[in-house]
Amino acid sequence: MTVNGAGRPRSTVGVSGEPLWLLGVLAAVAILPALPFINNFIIAAVVRALIFIALGQAWNVVAGIGGLLSLGHGVFLGIGCYTMGILFNHFGLPPWFGVFAGVALACVVAAAMGALTLRVRGVFFALATVSVSLALVQLSRHFVDLTGGADGLSLKFIGNSLWVGQSRTPTPFLYAGLAVVVLYYFATRMILASSFGLTMMAVRDDETAAAAAGVAVFRTKLFGLVLSAGMTAFAAALYMQFYMAIDPEAAFGLSQAIQLQLPSLLGGIGTAIGPVIGGAIMIFMSEVTNWGSTKIGVEGGDILVYGILLLVVVLRAPQGVAGLFKSAIVR
Amino acid sequence: MSGLLVGGVYGILAVGLSLAFGVMRIINFAHGELVMYGMFAGVVASRMLGIDPLLILPISFLVGALIGVAQYQIVFRHFVGQATLQQLLAAIGCALVLQMIAQLIFGADARTATSIFSGQYIVFGPFFLSKAQIVAFVIAASTTLAVSLLLNATAWGKAVRAVADDVEAAEIVGINSSTVNIGAFALSAGLAGLAGTVLVTYFPVTPVIGFSLMPMIIIACTIGGLGSLGGTFIGGICCGVIQQITAMMWNSALQDVPLYVLLLAFIAWRPTGLFGSRVE
Numbered sequence: 001m002t003v004n005g006a007g008r009p010r011s012t013v014g015v016s017g018e019p020l021w022l023l024g025v026l027a028a029v030a031i032l033p034a035l036p037f038i039n040n041f042i043i044a045a046v047v048r049a050l051i052f053i054a055l056g057q058a059w060n061v062v063a064g065i066g067g068l069l070s071l072g073h074g075v076f077l078g079i080g081c082y083t084m085g086i087l088f089n090h091f092g093l094p095p096w097f098g099v100f101a102g103v104a105l106a107c108v109v110a111a112a113m114g115a116l117t118l119r120v121r122g123v124f125f126a127l128a129t130v131s132v133s134l135a136l137v138q139l140s141r142h143f144v145d146l147t148g149g150a151d152g153l154s155l156k157f158i159g160n161s162l163w164v165g166q167s168r169t170p171t172p173f174l175y176a177g178l179a180v181v182v183l184y185y186f187a188t189r190m191i192l193a194s195s196f197g198l199t200m201m202a203v204r205d206d207e208t209a210a211a212a213a214g215v216a217v218f219r220t221k222l223f224g225l226v227l228s229a230g231m232t233a234f235a236a237a238l239y240m241q242f243y244m245a246i247d248p249e250a251a252f253g254l255s256q257a258i259q260l261q262l263p264s265l266l267g268g269i270g271t272a273i274g275p276v277i278g279g280a281i282m283i284f285m286s287e288v289t290n291w292g293s294t295k296i297g298v299e300g301g302d303i304l305v306y307g308i309l310l311l312v313v314v315l316r317a318p319q320g321v322a323g324l325f326k327s328a329i330v331r
Numbered sequence: 332m333s334g335l336l337v338g339g340v341y342g343i344l345a346v347g348l349s350l351a352f353g354v355m356r357i358i359n360f361a362h363g364e365l366v367m368y369g370m371f372a373g374v375v376a377s378r379m380l381g382i383d384p385l386l387i388l389p390i391s392f393l394v395g396a397l398i399g400v401a402q403y404q405i406v407f408r409h410f411v412g413q414a415t416l417q418q419l420l421a422a423i424g425c426a427l428v429l430q431m432i433a434q435l436i437f438g439a440d441a442r443t444a445t446s447i448f449s450g451q452y453i454v455f456g457p458f459f460l461s462k463a464q465i466v467a468f469v470i471a472a473s474t475t476l477a478v479s480l481l482l483n484a485t486a487w488g489k490a491v492r493a494v495a496d497d498v499e500a501a502e503i504v505g506i507n508s509s510t511v512n513i514g515a516f517a518l519s520a521g522l523a524g525l526a527g528t529v530l531v532t533y534f535p536v537t538p539v540i541g542f543s544l545m546p547m548i549i550i551a552c553t554i555g556g557l558g559s560l561g562g563t564f565i566g567g568i569c570c571g572v573i574q575q576i577t578a579m580m581w582n583s584a585l586q587d588v589p590l591y592v593l594l595l596a597f598i599a600w601r602p603t604g605l606f607g608s609r610v611e
Contacts, residue, residue, distance in 0.1 A: 069416045071360075071423065116599040123358060123414040124598045127549050130360075134546045135591040142584050254542050258423060265420065307427025314421040315409065 022185070022273070029178060033171045044170040045287055047242055050177030053279030054235035056263025057184040057272075062228035063261070064270035065188075065197055067204025068118075068221060069126035072133030073260045075113075076106040076229040078140070078251025080236025085153045085246060086146060088164070095165040099237040103230045110229030114222040136252040152247025155240065165241045173242045180235055181276065187231075188272040200224050201270075232260070258306055265313050268322030277321050285309070332455075336464040338571020340530055342564035343471035344544060345551035346478065347522035353558030354495045354515040355411045360422035361402065362548060363541025364429035365395045365520050369527020370444075370536035371437055376528075377444035384444045384528050385466065395524020396517040398429070403516040411512055412498065426541060433538040441535040449532055463533040470529050475564045478522065482560070491515050495558070546587070550594045555604050562606025 029046060032038050055077060062068050083105050084098035093101075117128040140147045147153055158164050167173065191197040202210040203220050211217050240246060250256055259282070264270075267278025286302040293301030317324055348362045359365075372391045373384035402425055410418035448462040482488035493501040494511045502508055527536075547570055555566025570590055578586040597604060 063416060067416070069419055071419060113595075116595045120598060120602040123419075124553070124602050126414075126416075126419055127358070127553065128595060128598050131546045131549055131591055131594055134542070135587065138587060139585075254423065255427070258427070261420065301431075303427055304431035307424045307431065310420055310424030311406065311428070314417045314424065315406065318417060 022276070026178060026182065029174070033174065040170055043174055045283060047170050047173045047177050049280050049283035050174070050181050051235065051238050051242060052259060052263055052283060053275050054177070054180045054184050054238065055232060055260050056267075056275035056279050057181070057188055058228050058231035058235055059260045060264035060269065060271075060275050061188065061191060061231060062224050064264050064274070065191060065204070066200045066221060066224035066228075067122075068225060069122050070129045070225070070228070071126050071261075072129035072131075072252070072254075072257050073228075073232055074252045074254075074257040075129070075133045075136060076110065076232035077236045077239065077256065077260065078133075078136060078246065078248075079106045079109060080233030081240040081246040081251055082140065082147060082153065083233075084237060084240050085155055089153070089156055094163055095237055095241055096163075099234060102236060103233045106229045106233035107226050110226045111222065114225045118221045118225070119218055130254070133252045133254070133257060137248045140248040140251065147248070150248060152245055152250070154245040157244065165237075166244075170242070173238065176241075177238055180238060184231065184235070185272055185276060192272060196220075196223075255303055255306070258310065262306060262309065264320075266309065266320050268320035269318075271320075271322050274320055274322050281321065282306075282309075332458040333460060333464065334572035334575030335568060336460065336468040336571070337574065338568035339468035339471040339564070340464075340526065340567070341547050341551050341570050342555075342567025343474055343522065343526040343529070345548040345555070345563045345567050346475055346560050347519035347526070348548055349552045349555070349557055349560060349563040350478070350522070351516055351519040352414070352552070353560075354491055355407070355512055356414050357407055357410055357418055358414050358422065359402070359407070359425075359519070360419060360545065361426035361429055361541070362519075362523050363544040364426050364433075365398055365523035365541075366527040366530065366544055367433060367536060367538065367541045368398060368429070369395050369524035370531035370534075370540070371433065371442075371527075372524065373444040373528040373531035374437075374442045374536060377446070378442070383446050384532055385446045385448075385470075388470070388525050388528055391524040391528035392521040393524070395527070396521035399520020399523075400513060400517050402520070403513055407516065408509075411509075430538050430541065437538060439538060441537045443535045444531045446532040461533060467529045467532060471526070472564070474522070474525065475560060478518070479560055481518075487511075487514070546591070550590050553594055553597050553602075553604055556606040557604065559604065559606040562604055565606070566604065 032046065033043060059070065059073050062070050062073075080099070080102035083102035084095050087093040087098040087101055088095060113128065113132060117125045141150045143149075155166070158166055160167050199210070199215050199220050202213070202215055203217050207217055262282045263275040263279035265278065266281050267276060268274030285305055289301040289305045313320060319326075344366055347365075348359060351357055351359055369391045372387060372394050376382040376387045376390075377384050406421050406425055407418070410421065446463060446466070448466050451462040453460055453462060453465075482491055490501070490506045490511050491514070493504070493506055494508045494515075498508050501511075551567035551570050552563050553566070554569055555562035555564065557563075573589055573593070574586045577589050
């Protein structure tokens, strides 16, 4: 039997009143472009934050609520991005349809991976996710005709067009990102309150006890993984249309996988609000360090910061900022 | 044949990870980074001091062990006995920090080290073999043997195995499990450092090489059996041989693909590997 991690949050139903101040923040984000001192640079940073909040929320479902040790969620981000990109570049299929192909493929891959690796102890699932993502780095480098190899795949730029989901300015992505973030936030709240969410948390907290109480453990884990993979691939559409390019490292590399985990870890794993807070912090930190390290002339400062953040959160604040906030109120 | 030689080195790379898991139930995702520091130790010896890297193996062992002890004291101490999400994430955090420190010290370029055997080849029957790889294999095999002896024939090894089997029972008979754990982790990390220096005699090093070594290390452990040292070494050899066969018969750029398939198959149907017997 596996022992559960110390300090994993048990009560995960959001604080009442949370949506109210959140709506305030969202409204503030929505009117950003109208403000005089806001330029495209700032809007682009906000869009990046929204994208990683959405992706973090998807990881949160499988890891935070389901307790599955997925360390290679980039697999599903990459599948989503590459599928859409290839369908658009080679067949001219607009992303509005391509995204569903990506989601379907990600779900199939997740189901296959889960079917093979979810019956045994959790650590093997973790090893499998890491290995599969690193395998995909190699594969996507190899099949140059399809994926563009190590240089990556760039979307053909058409110009401002709603039909192909492209824009020269970041503002449209701000609204698309907001919509996805709001959708995912409420979806996560619904999952947390649903019987399926309760089942997932039961499996997370004590697999043996859950099985004894009649929960179909394997099926619950598998469904959680497929759901999260689908959510990741859907949010990948935002990523692909905004960045306009994807390469093997950005899709499947472990540094990217960490960027998918940090939002919910920083904000508070297993809560609906966690990834929202954490994603904002993560992008803010990475903007600041990138600006700082360009000034000094050192590369990769953000990776160092991510590593340190990961260690600090795991060792000192396993429930993230939301957890710190909550304990401060209780005190 | 050269698959066998390469595989032996995969084996020694993976043995340390397997040991740490066997004793403490932790997976050190920064194991590849410890190997990387061992590789840089070889580079420093060969390029800056003009010493043959193979002569500094004890020092590489020490470098790895020291970083390992620091890692254990700061991070893994809190996670003994539980390979949870938090433990794995903390290990990845360590890996990133160690990578960036190496990048700050050594720069991002690939570097090599030369030993007296580098770049020399011998013809053995139908085979054309690199001397550096033969030496690396011999060192890998004898080190694995030495570690097995250490664990099976000494009092300290007995204590380590006792802690691995049952921490509470070991504590009851007077074994200080935290001292044993530090020792075992230092050994695991030291092996990584040593393996790195052996590897760098024929394979260039970059600060981010750890993550590209990790899949092979994981596969070797899983095929051989996590926690079984001899099994892990043989698992490494299997990896090397399969790689070479694929490269010859199919495509050298896709030589790792069958290994990933094998990994998933082992996880699905035989998670204890070929030689692991631990039932949980």
